[in-house]
Amino acid sequence: ETGVTQSPTHLIKTRGQQVTLRCSSQSGHNTVSWYQQALGQGPQFIFQYYREEENGRGNFPPRFSGLQFPNYSSELNVNALELDDSALYLCASSSLDRGLSYEQYFGPGTRLTVT
């Protein structure tokens, strides 16, 4: 096991609602990245948080936002949910301070269904 945890495991929301997903990173890691994985696709990078600040962002609209806390845990918030937001949301934990190792370790994911 990676030691990365996510909650909740499953969630059903209706279009237009807001959702908050949570992630606890692996001990010793200071970076959390969030990904969206639609069925049959590879994960798509949403954004990354490093030392409580956004450190990079993929091609996702501003209604996808996040936070990182002093203990390096993180939240992903999605406003004004759309049907296409239905996907598996993955967080990945890593450390940017350890040489050139950019290996990321994933949590089990939150499966979001928007109806």
Next chain:
Amino acid sequence: RKEVEQDPGPFNVPEGATVAFNCTYSNSASQSFFWYRQDCRKEPKLLMSVYSSGNEDGRFTAQLNRASQYISLLIRDSKLSDSATYLCVVNMAGGGADGLTFGKGTHLIIQP
């Protein structure tokens, strides 16, 4: 052109056989390369990092060819438990600020 391309398969391979996958990437400035394994409805799990010199971990061998911008994974003596989707992953910039870029994955089925 897609940033990371893989043959989606499925590859149907008899148990004990050797199977190889390739993956190509578009950004020549890419810094880090990985293979992840993903089982159905589970999270991706890091299988191995890929280094320029090539690396081996048991039955698995990964190679990187920077000149041709492709990465390969070789699985020897395949087991039933190797059945999964194999994701080719590239880190486009040093430091990881742009996140990992995933291919769509290659589906492998090992048959008894």
